[in-house]
Amino acid sequence: MNKNYIVYLVTHEHVISDKNISTIDIGFYDCLANAEKAISFSVQLPGFSEVPLGYRIIPFILDKVHWTSGFTEFIGESCIPQSDPVGIDDQPIIMLEVEKVFVLYHFFEHGEERNFEDEVRYIGVFSSEDKMNEAISILKNKDGFKDYVEYFSGAETVLNQTKWLSGFATI
């Protein structure tokens, strides 16, 4: 059985109202302990300290492509990605001693008809730019994606780099 390597996304959800849920990505981490350490730090910051139970840790299997069937419905911006199942033989990516990964999103902004809401999908976390580009090749002709093919967006991402260090304010 193949061993998977796991990357951990720490995200924070703030329910402002029934119709308005704000999610913020804190960072991607190379092991669960570092993800938990980031939460311990972040929760002391303005905004986050008022919503201390808003954190989620989402495991991603490295190099796994998500949304391989495409999509037929919009999900908006606040949909939290589904956790990948972590098997007993899987290992945190810290075992690979890598400092960076490539995170691929598919996102765009709707028009006025949907109140300019973002549409955000997490396609996956990849070990190389080539693998990230392979994922785009797999998805670009699938339902949904083929109509928005220019909105794939990849970002080289440093692991264990916590974001939003000044906290947030609701305006």
Added chain:
Amino acid sequence: MHGGKSGGNEKVSYKKRIPKQSGSDGAKNVPEWARGEPPTTKETPHQYAKRLMDEQYGEGGWDPKQTNTPKSEYSRIKKGHRGYE
């Protein structure tokens, strides 16, 4: 202080919050340091977010890949531009 500050010889005016968006359904989360920093009347959402990021972190002091990243400080400031008229 905003709403008429001079930059060189040119007077800069700032947008005002859209009142109907001040309720909970229209509220947005932005970095704490961006609170109370409106866009100028001439700025696009991108220009607004870039200016605030440059002022906070210095030009070149923040990762430009944030512009391709949803839920980043940059993208949330850019989104906040819609709360002003």
